[in-house]
Amino acid sequence: MTTGNGVAVRAERVSRQYEMGSTVIRAVDDVTLEVRSAEFVALLGSSGSGKSTLLNLMAGLDRPTGGAIFANGKNLSEMSSLELARYRSLTVGMVFQSFNLLPRMTLEENVELPLRLAEVDRSERGKRAQEALERVHLEKRLGHRPSEMSGGEQQRAALARALVNRPTLLFADEPTGNLDSATGESIMLLLKEVQQKLGMTIVMVTHERPLAERFADRIVALADGKLVSDGVKS
Amino acid sequence: MKAGDLGELALRNLREAVLRNSLTTLGVAVGVASLVAMLSLGVGMQELATKRLSNSGLFDTVMVTQRRAFEGMRRATVNPVPEKAARELDEDARKELERLPNVVEVYPQIRFPTEVRYNGTPFSTIVAGVPASAQQTGAYDGIQGNFFSSQNADEAILQIQLAKDLSPQPATLIGKDLVVRYAEREALPPQNPASEAGGKTVAEDTGAGGFSIVPREKKLRIVGIVETEPAAGFGGFGSGRLLIPLDVASTLRAAQVNDLRDAVRAGNGKQNYASLTVRAKSPTQVEGIETAIKAMGFGTFSLLDASRNLQLFFTIFDLLLAIFGSLALAVATLGIINTLVMAILERRREIGILKALGAADRDVKQLFFVEAGVMGLLGGIFGVVFGWLIGRALTWGTNIYLNRQNLPSAHVFSVPWWLVLGAIVFAVAVSLAAGLYPASRAARLNPVEALRYE
Secondary structure (H helix, E strand, C coil): CCCECCEEEEEEEEEEEEEECCEEEEEEEEEEEEEECCCEEEEECCCCCCHHHHHHHHCCCCCCCEEEEEECCEEHHHCCHHHHHHHHHHCEEEECCCCCCCCCCCHHHHHHHHHHHCCCCHHHHHHHHHHHHHHCCCCCCCCCCHHHCCHHHHHHHHHHHHHCCCCCEEEEECCCCCCCHHHHHHHHHHHHHHHHHHCCEEEEEECCHHHHHHHCCEEEEEECCEEEEEEECC | CCHHHHHHHHHHHHHHCHHHHHHHHHHHHHHHHHHHHHHHHHHHHHHHHHHHHHHCCCCCEEEEEEHHHHHHHCCCCCCCCCCCCCCCCCHHHHHHHHCCCCEEEEEECCEEEEEEEECCEEEEEEEEEECHHHHCCCCCCCCEECCCCCCCCCEEEEEHHHHHHHCCCHHHHCCCEEEEEEEEEEECCCCCCCCCECCEEEECCCCCCCEEEEEEEEEEEEEEEECCCCCCCCCCCCCCCEEEEHHHHHHHCECCHHHHHHHCCCCCCCCCCCCEEEEECCHHHHHHHHHHHHHHCEEEECCHHHHHHHHHHHHHHHHHHHHHHHHHHHHHHHHHHHHHHHHHHHCHHHHHHHHHCCCCHHHHHHHHHHHHHHHHHHHHHHHHHHHHHHHHHHHHHHHHHHHHCCCCCCCCCCCCHHHHHHHHHHHHHHHHHHHHHHHHHHHHCCHHHHHHCC
């Protein structure tokens, strides 16, 4: 799904400021960025560069204090809280650095959770969860809890949960940050496979340039909240 | 989120902190139990009082007299009913009264002074005639022994005080015989002037036949003993202590107070009743019946106003008990708020995850609401059970005390179905109200901040 001319999501002069007493922190400062449909974009930057804040703004988890973000042709800033929730539910899939699986739920229940929130029929849920888990090769771990799984398996489960509602946009915030390099690489291979097989648009935050250069189609670098470089890798 | 999923997630969340949530639910249960116990006590006391008063025949009966008999007792009314000329209270009038709507029965008040002989010792007392219908009203439920075998049986039921006068062990009187001495009224043909004949004292009415007073005796078998005269009404001249079937009382033709009055005034020659008791289908019908009877030209008397005052008293009594009972529930409400606020702190990250996965503020709010509601529902159900158990214990303890005081057992506690449902609904409503603030707070959480929370 695009905002027109093959653009999946577009940030126009987006700013996000935080006020800490009398100090104003510009986490994202006047950033303009276009992500094309089916593109794999890596947001690269050091800690505090504003890359996660920009990702959250594009994922509809936060609202900008300036500028606008367009997805599906709609300005996220103008959406109501309910519309934004529906956008997160149906259009967006999210993967986090710390997996964020609910520890008291089994793998199957965790993957089904977005389907419950999207009010998908109970009869449909099992099939969709199974399908998503097969994609990440975890179809035999349905009844296991997160604590019974390795970090890599948990991140694969989180990816299955992000895909289960068949979104068009996948936002990944440091998906390999808590994993060793070998496991991290397997997750990146999965993300690439998802992008290529499903034609999904992926925006991934990372501070690991080698990973970004190896897997992303395009690398956007941020520093101090500003976009410092944007280019298709060589 | 769908209701089923909301309920499932809420129950799962409640199970996660099972000890804390159980204690909170127990708090609600104690609050509801206190409320149920207090209100059940109020309801029980009201039912007890109503039953006792209803058995006394005070609230569903209208006493009908010839109008002049109650001139001095007439109540002031805002809109007095237009009254016909005073009528005689005779058999025709009785039949007419029986035809009035919502009237169950009409019977004369037969009460007369007598002397009872038991084991050769005389005791003065008052005899009262009891209609057969008195048994069906439940008025004789607490009787020791039996009710009359028939309306023509020469049987007597004793009021406990008379029974104690007759024997130090009243229960042994049942099945024994006693003799009643009374004055029979014997009609005389019209004659003039007044004379004495055969040792009989003769009174004469110039317009009707007079009557003589003849001493008689009647042997009666004691079949039962009651605490007080049930369904005594407010007619006659004191509570009956020796109760006999109304039909037997009629056949005795015992001289009553109004006989002397009738003897000295002109009449139509028919037998007049001193008063008739009209029993209504229910106390609520009394007012309409009373109005109709007044319009017929009779004097009436009922305790309608007293009944209303009694209802007012118990309404206020119940209200006060409910307020005291609700105090514990108010404390329990604070427990729910505390538990849910704690849950928000603990589940902050989870709320962030739910929002990131597409949960709307409304979903999060509803989730906390359902959790509060479930605690309220379970607390309400357990509370009703606890309250009922408290009531049983209270009734048990009260009856032990009453029995030690030689008083009959009583149901001082009643849990009607409306109280059961009301208490559960109230517990859920209060719990939802308690969940309002935590639910709103959870719904307002910023997902980015919540996800950052460790």
